[in-house]
Amino acid sequence: MNRCKFLVIAFLAVITNGFSLLGIGQGSIGGVARAIEANHNIAHNIETAKAMGMLAGNPPLKPESAFFGPFHVDCSVIGMCEVLA
Numbered sequence: 238m239n240r241c242k243f244l245v246i247a248f249l250a251v252i253t254n255g256f257s258l259l260g261i262g263q264g265s266i267g268g269v270a271r272a273i274e275a276n277h278n279i280a281h282n283i284e285t286a287k288a289m290g291m292l293a294g295n296p297p298l299k300p301e302s303a304f305f306g307p308f309h310v311d312c313s314v315i316g317m318c319e320v321l322a
Contacts (some may be wrong), residue, residue: 251267253266254266256268
């Protein structure tokens with residue numbers, strides 16, 4: 238292995254593990270991954286708590302529609318109010 242490849246591998250090893258070996262765990266890759274995971278878990282728990290809060294004690298909302306069923310015939314438009322009545 239030539240010297241340039243060795244220095245690249247050594248540099249990558251120091252970047253990934255050097256901070257944790259020096260006792261600076263917040264700057265290591267594992268610390269960053271734990272922080273990202275913790276932030277994700279916190280956000281997920283907040284969303285779950287909001288969703289559960291909306292459901293607690295409240296019945297599901299019914300859609301407000303002006304008519305019942307999928308069809309509505311306006312007899313004044315078609316001019317057949319006497320037939321449909």
